[in-house]
Amino acid sequence: MSSTWHILGAGSLGSLWASRLARGGKPVQLILRDATRLMAYEAAGGLTLIEHGQPTTLAIPAQTPDTQGPIHRLLVACKAYDAEQAVAQLAPRLAFDADVILLQNGLGSQDAVANKVPHARCIFASSTEGAFRQADWQVVFAGHGFNWLGDPANPLPPDWLDDLQACGIPHQWTPDILTRLWRKLALNCAINPLTVLHDCRNGGLQAHHCEVATLCAELVELLQRCGQPQAAEHLSEEVERVIQATAANYSSMYQDVAQGRRTEIHYLLGHVCRVAARHDCSLPHLERLYRRLVEHLNARGLPSD
Ligand code: NAD
Ligand code: KPL
Numbered sequence: 001m002s003s004t005w006h007i008l009g010a011g012s013l014g015s016l017w018a019s020r021l022a023r024g025g026k027p028v029q030l031i032l033r034d035a036t037r038l039m040a041y042e043a044a045g046g047l048t049l050i051e052h053g054q055p056t057t058l059a060i061p062a063q064t065p066d067t068q069g070p071i072h073r074l075l076v077a078c079k080a081y082d083a084e085q086a087v088a089q090l091a092p093r094l095a096f097d098a099d100v101i102l103l104q105n106g107l108g109s110q111d112a113v114a115n116k117v118p119h120a121r122c123i124f125a126s127s128t129e130g131a132f133r134q135a136d137w138q139v140v141f142a143g144h145g146f147n148w149l150g151d152p153a154n155p156l157p158p159d160w161l162d163d164l165q166a167c168g169i170p171h172q173w174t175p176d177i178l179t180r181l182w183r184k185l186a187l188n189c190a191i192n193p194l195t196v197l198h199d200c201r202n203g204g205l206q207a208h209h210c211e212v213a214t215l216c217a218e219l220v221e222l223l224q225r226c227g228q229p230q231a232a233e234h235l236s237e238e239v240e241r242v243i244q245a246t247a248a249n250y251s252s253m254y255q256d257v258a259q260g261r262r263t264e265i266h267y268l269l270g271h272v273c274r275v276a277a278r279h280d281c282s283l284p285h286l287e288r289l290y291r292r293l294v295e296h297l298n299a300r301g302l303p304s305d
Contacts, residue, residue: 031067253265269293
């Protein structure tokens with residue numbers, strides 16, 4: 001099997017993964033949207049990773065989706081709302097033994113992708129690493145964190161985890177990846193929308209303790225109802241701890257809205273409300289929060305899907 005890492009989406013996280021893998025001597029191919037983006041990338045001379053203020057430029061080869069040739073390993077680094085369509089256009093190139101690694105935050109996009117490529121193995125990831133684009137083709141490694149990887153349909157780890165080890169990408173294989181993803185989703189739902197609606201940093205939510213606690217209670221109810229009791233354990237305490245530990249930060253959703261970027265609301269609060277409806281579970285405060293957030297986004301001309 002080819003050991004090339006095809007990386008779909010050269011944004012923040014895609015560039016971070018591509019740079020570390022290439023720096024570690026692993027074969028990497030970036031897949032860019034189209035010929036115009038490919039020309040711009042080639043003119044820039046490669047990807048620049050900025051770590052501890054130090055820039056390193058790597059001339060990683062790149063291609064477009066319509067390039068010929070099979071793909072055996074695909075790391076999907078698009079936003080959740082782009083992932084399904086982006087992977088669907090590569091479906092004819094995906095080999096029957098292909099692994100597709102999904103870095104998307106939230107839930108819902110992973111199953112949508114898996115339905116488009118039933119012949120591939122889809123591996124879900126939950127990342128707490130932080131990166132942002134300083135300019136086109138330049139990524140800043142902003143926050144050291146961790147990556148959990150797992151396949152809800154198959155507990156056996158893939159052999160390419162050795163590449164991550166060799167390249168210093170912190171990770172752990174877990175059979176409980178859905179618990180991880182649900183837990184992060186719950187944290188994001190309890191914190192991010194309120195920071196947008198109250199126009200505050202994460203620490204500003206300390207003044208809205210009761211509102212946060214009410215949302216946590218409903219999230220716990222849903223997690224227990226939908227078969228994720230472990231993701232519900234001590235949720236409220238962890239949310240309070242995260243609010244304190246990240247008090248000076250603006251949440252990722254706050255930053256998206258402030259910069260006029262589309263949010264991943266559909267895969268966060270939207271997913272929670274859809275799953276609740278499927279389980280006949282009434283969550284009045286989360287549902288109201290979702291409606292207020294949708295109104296807030298629409299009033300700013302931002303999509304809410
Ligand atoms: P990003 O917007 O920086 O990058 C996404 C890239 O995908 C963009 O360059 C976009 O042009 C590209 N793309 C979209 N459709 C494409 C297509 N059809 N073909 C080729 N490229 C395409 O996003 P990001 O911040 O890297 O986030 C990616 C995912 O990782 C999100 O779900 C996010 O929530 C999650 N995540 C990000 C971070 C972070 O620090 N940035 C941390 C944890 C999780
Ligand atoms: O992950 C986060 C985000 O901003 O997206 C935290 C810091 C946990 C807040 O939900």
